[in-house]
Amino acid sequence: MxxxxxxxxxxxxxxxxxxxxxxxxxxxxxxxxxxxxxxxxxxxxxxxxxxxxxxxxxxxxxxxxxxxxxxxxxxxxxxxxxTRLGDLLDYSYEPSFKPLEPQTPRTFLGYKRKDGKVGIRNEVWIIPTVGCVNSIAKLIEEESQKFLTPELDGIYSYSHPYGCSQLSQDKRNTELALSGLIHHPNAGAVLVLGLGCENSNIDELKKVLGDYDSDRVKFLVCQEHEDEVEDAVKIVEELCRYASQFKREPCSVEHLTIGLKCGGSDGFSGITANPLVGALPDLLIAQGGTAILTEVPEMFGAETILMNRCRSKEVFDKTVDLINNFKKYFMRYNEKIDSNPSPGNKAGGITTLEDKSLGCVQKGGTAPVNDVLRYGQSVHENGLNLLQAPGNDLVASTALAVSGAHMVLFTTGRGTPFGCPVPTVKISSNSELARKKARWIDFDAGKLLTGTELSELAQELLDYVINVASGKQTTKSEAFDKRELAIFKDGVTL
Missing domain, CATH: 2.30.130.110 (Archaeosine Trna-guanine Transglycosylase; Chain: A, domain 4)
Structure with a gap:
């Protein structure tokens, strides 16, 4: 080498x-x-x-x-x-991109839902509206395992500390996040579990949730039942029967959406893992698929690269707002815009936020930027999308799932075992990490340092992604049952 x-x-x-x-x-x-x-x-x-x-x-x-x-x-x-980073900047639109050459779409084995969406898992989810019922949700999950069928990929509950004593945008962010997961096609059926007195109660949540299939989504308010666990388990049994009707069938990758995220980056991340992951959305988008790039603070210093790839002045203006509004978020709390990188990043060789960002944005490949999403907004444009969310691994990855990512490709130079509500593929920037943390790492991008060509390894990664989407492989985070749910909070707690 x-x-x-x-x-x-x-x-x-x-x-x-x-x-x-x-x-x-x-x-x-x-x-x-x-x-x-x-x-x-x-x-x-x-x-x-x-x-x-x-x-x-x-x-x-x-x-x-x-x-x-x-x-x-x-x-x-x-x-x-x-660092050269300063405060708010003015930007000019100087488009510099070319559309990707269309390719014949490949297929994966997915679950076609009644609303036209496609899932890559067929799971039954138990989603609390408020942290007060987290332990009850977990108990319902445990007592419902007897209803698993060969057609189901699992029954899972999710916990979070929010849903009550929240105001303004925090309250809405919680409702947006939970609504996005309730609508997520990886869930064949969903039980929404409320307490009854929370300010993000089920009636409030329904205002954000909008239309839903009453056979697929059921609700239970714990305070209204003498034995909420027994009654909820009966509902989960019914939901398992509903979800078991779905079978894997061939679906075009035009229906596949991947989230792009990095964490615990090192000096190799911008040389190996991030460029490799950037080649993957280019392959997918050329076949009609979709990718979502987030971590707005880790675009600071590299934002003009993305801005000049915006497909229109309208998308450019939305990207400028994305960047400057996130800077204003830092400034409201008197925090430095360049507070990144983390101690672990610095130990791995990353010096400034510009250094980190220029490596980070490579995960977005070279495709034009088609749209910009607010936090909690569902993706509706194929191609590359930018998403409003922070750099925090758990919050950003959850945000990708909430916006519709079927899986998250997560590059790392230092390693992490976490997983979000959708399959979370860990891609190491160096082979030593892949060897040392074989129980955490799914794919080794360090091979690029020993002679493997980027185009060859990108095709290998695409094959892996399609196998994960088809249920032929599960990620290490799924094997760990790591399914953290972290919601973006910014404001007062009552």
Missing amino acids: KAIYKINPKDNVVVALQDLKKGENIPADGKTITLNANIAAGHKIAIANIPEGECIVKYGFPIGTAACNIAAGDWVHTHNTK
């Missing part, structure tokens, strides 16, 4: 692919660079002198400026780099 990797010809830094020692000589741009410090794998090395105040360039774009004079061979990281 090579010792270093230069991502873009314009770059004045390279990434160490392995631990390197002070005094080692490395070839770069036709010359030999002597290392002035020990350099950990994933971290950056200057390959030219960078005077104080000059841009440090990676991915072909500035990731910050030199906080002091940096010599060729120096370690480039937080000690000598300053």
Whole structure:
């Protein structure tokens, strides 16, 4: 394996692919660079002198400026780099993209629902309106396992701490999130479990939920039943019979929606896992499918790349609002816009938010941006969509599921076992993580560092995704039964 990797010809830094020692000589741009410090794998090395105040360039774009004079061979990281991010910006629409070449759609084995949607799992879900009934929902789940049939992929309850003592947008976010899950096609049937006195009670939730199939969705208010568990279990039995009528059948990938997310990124994420995942939505969208990219704070510093791929001025304006409104959210709390990256990111070699963002947005591939979604809004445009949600792994992944993602492709350089309400595919940026955490990682993008071509590995990943969608494989998070439900909160709790 090579010792270093230069991502873009314009770059004045390279990434160490392995631990390197002070005094080692490395070839770069036709010359030999002597290392002035020990350099950990994933971290950056200057390959030219960078005077104080000059841009440090990676991915072909500035990731910050030199906080002091940096010599060729120096370690480039937080000690000598300053972010260039500021406050709100004005943007101009300078479209620069070309539509993907259409391809013949592949098929997967999915569940065709009566409302025209397609699911990749046939599960029965128990969804509480309020955290007060979480333990009851879990008990109902446990007592209902006897109703499983070969046609069902599982009976699951979801817990969350919200649904009461919430005001304004927080209350609505909870209702939007729960409504999105109730309508999700991976659920063949749903029991909505209320307490009765919460401010996001079932009657309030129905105002946001809209039309629903009364055979598929049932409701129970615990305070209205003498034995709520016994009565709820009877309803779940009925819902299991309803959901068991569905069978897997061939469906075009035009009906497949994938969510794109990264977490615990390292210096390899922008070289391997994120570009690999970016190749996947390009393949899927060329076949008529859909992808959703979120983590708005991790677009800061790379937002113009996405803005210039917007298919119209209208979508561009929505993207500008997406970025600036999220910056205003930070500013309302007197938080710095560049509060990212995390300690783990920095330990892995990511220095500034621009550094992180330029790696992060690669998950969106090269497709035009077709639409921008508010938090809790269902996807209705095929192609690439941007979604309003934070960078937090659990909140963002849940938001992707709420908006209709059938599964989430989750890249990571440091590893995490979590899963959201839909299958969560963990893709490692390096092979060492895939080996060390084999019970967490589903797919190894580190192969790109040892000679595997991106196009070859992207086709392999597409095959894997179609197998997961068809039920031929389950993700590691499903095997762990990791199905966290995290709702975006911003405001007062009564």
